[in-house]
Amino acid sequence: MDYVIEMLNIRKEFPGIIANDNITLQLKKGEIHALLGENGAGKSTLMNVLFGLYQPEKGEIRVNGSRVAITNPNIANDLGIGMVHQHFMLVDKFTVTENIILGKEPKSGGRIDIKKAEQEVREISEKYGLSVDPKAKIADISVGMQQRVEILKTLYRGADIIIFDEPTAVLTPQEINELIQIMKTLIKEGKSIILITHKLKEIMEVCHRVTVIRKGKGIGTVNVSETNPNELANLMVGREVSFKTEKKHSIPGESILEINELVVNDSRGVQAVRGLNLTVRAGEIVGLAGVDGNGQSELIESITGLRKAVSGSIKVNGKDILNLKPRKITESGIGHIPEDRHKHGLVLDYTIAENIVLQTYYQKPYSKGGFLNHKEIVKKAKKIIEEFDVRTPSEETKARSLSGGNQQKAIIGREVDRNPDLLIAAQPTRGLDVGAIEFIHKRLIEQRDQGKAVLLLSFELDEIMNVSDRIAVIFEGNVVAIVDPNQTSETELGLLMAGSKQKEAGEFGNV
Template sequence: MDYVIEMNNIRKEFPGIVANDNITLQVKQGEIHALLGENGAGKSTLMNVLFGLYQPERGEIKVRGEKVDITDPNKANDLGIGMVHQHFMLVQNFSVTENIILGSEPTTRGRIDLGKAEKHVQEISDRYGLKVDPKAKIEDISVGMQQRAEILKTLYRGAEILIFDEPTASLTPQEIKELIQIMNNLIDEGKSIILITHKLKEIMQVCDRCTVIRRGVGVGTVDVEGATEDSLAEMMVGREVSFKVDKKPAQPGETVLSIKDLTVEDIRKVDVVNKLSLDVRAGEIMGVAGVDGNGQTELVEALTGLRHSKSGSVFVGGKDISHYKPRKVTETGIGHIPQDRHKHGLVLDFTIGENLLLQTYYQKPFTKTGILNYNLMYEKAEELIKEYDVRTPSSKTMARSLSGGNQQKAIIAREIDRSPELLLAAQPTRGLDVGAIEFIHSKLIEERDKGRGILLVSLELEEVLNVSDRIAVIYEGEIVEIVDADKTNEQELGLLMAGGKKEEGEPTS
């Protein structure tokens, strides 16, 4: 059998941890090969070895049958290997083309020829159906378009083998659909793709074969055609996983969050939340469903003090918190799982232990007379790491070096552990594997059953339907309808999310 990539018995160690323990990965020419595993299983590490960012302690790599030594990413590029990273490597105030040519700029008579580069970028974009404007500034384009710029960067450098690291983690459902089409276009042109993911639905849709890693060890490789979501999930976590959320009916109490005629502007001074009113009761999960960009982000930022509202009011437990700063919002009894974990969830250059205590480090027992008790802080952090299965070499490891999914678990541990009266959960399971999603959903239900109010904002319709008791549909910054989760379905929600109307008397299930 001829393989375009062979990684045989790769071992990669970090202080205190074996990230890859004798893993073998073999990729055929012209296939989309999934690399599946839990958060922190060692998927990205293995691909960073292939891309030359890490050097393995043991094992060999062959590209098109030839044994190679990939000492750095430039060597990987020379061998036709390109990597689209989960967190994009782009300069925000450069144009798409300037980012793409960075490090390999075409010159004419000693000067950078931007016009020539833009023409070449446009040709590649057209050829693979990427639809990217070569002159657009990175800071002005959507996350999905930024990702396409990353794909273009690899193709511009002649990549024949593309590694996609969790490519759909930050994309809307529509962008995911378009990305799948782009991947199929790349395969039609003779490329080969390795897809790092833990989204089983996408593997079933687009992949030919799947290699599963569990806690740094290779579990096996299977043909996707003969597999099911259930069988892949079991291979990944080592036990059966339930995709259905087990919960009894809610027992809602008094209103904990009352939003009245809230209007919020975006950075362009455009009203993106428009006279929105919504109540969340104690002991219920209120889901917010909507297509990305309909005001969800600005709504949550206004509720948590990260953005000023233009008008309207927000009451929590009868207190008007409309103009509170973030810390005061937290002290009022509000927890916040932010949509952007790097921007608003973590201090990446603090240890994971310090991050787990960000909301409480200045309170007793962690602080006395202004002096931090680090022993107590790290003791508490170790408890949370264990309870929430945050995979980290130690509580003193820098947050930056954890996988995205484990960073997310740390944020969730910090916010849920305080058991706030009101929890604002924005994309809480983004980047998590099925086992972790199952655990987080059960924690949200547990909080609900303790009489806490939860506002769940998610782009995953399945999640909103499964976890919520009631669902508020947001469209162009307004709540267009509130429906009971057990009396609706994806079709009806999809219609409402697109600005359609619910048919009176129409069956909803």
């Protein structure tokens, strides 16, 4: 059997942890090979070894049968290996073209030939069906478009083997379908793909084989045609996983969050939220469904004090919190699991313990007379680490060192522990595995059952359908419909999200 990539018995250690323990992965030419595992199982570490970002303690890598030493990403690029990272490596202020050619700029007379570069970008994007505007600034394009730029970057450098690290974690359902088509096109053009993921639906739809790793160890490789989602989930987590969220019928109480005629501008000064009205009551989960870029991020940021609103009112327990400072807003009874855990959820170079008390460090018992009480902070951190199954060497570990899923569990633990009346959960399971998703959904429902109000923003339609008691559909900055998840379908929701009127969507949705 000819393999384009062979990673044989790879071992990678970090202080106090064996991230990859004797793992083997073999990629055939022209296949999409999934690398499946829980958050923190060692998937990204293994691929960072292949891409030259880490050096393994043991094992060998072969490319097209020849043993190689990949000591940095430039060598990986020279060997035809490209990587599309989960957190994009793009310069916001540069154009699409400038980002794609960065470090490999075509020169003419000692200067960068931007016209030639734009033409090359156009040609590659047309060949692979990756339509982008070469002149657009990264800051002005959607997340899905930014990902296309990342893919084009690898193709521009001549990659034949492309590693996708959790590529659908930040995409809308429509963008996921587009990405799947792009992957199929790349395979037809002779490329080979390693897909790091824990989304079983995508594996079943697009992959040929799947290698499962659990807690840093290789569990085995199976043909996708000979397995099913339940078996894969079991291999990944080591136990049975429930895909259906069990919950009692909700009995909502009084209104906790009342938003009236809210207007919020985006960062360019354009209206993103346009006279929006929404109510969330105690004891219910309201799901906010919409295609990315329809004002949902600006809405959440205005409720949590991260963005100034232009006009309207936001009341929590009857008190208007519009444009108060974030600290005042959190003190008024709001918990916030932010959409971007790195930007707004954690201080990555602080320890887990320090991150756990980010909103409460100035209160008793965590500080007294202006001095922090380290003992109490550690005690609280240990409690949350245990309760929310945060897998970390210790509470003194820096947040940066944890996997995305464990970072997310730490944030959710911190917010739930503060016992807020309103919990805002924006993309709470983004980039998480089935075991962690099941755990987080249970926690959101627990909050609801304790009489809390929960506002859930998610681009995962099955999550919205599964967890919400009511679904508010947002389109062009307005709530255009409120639907009952038990009386709608993904088709109807999709049509409403695309701007269809509720009556029309209902006719289509029930077909």
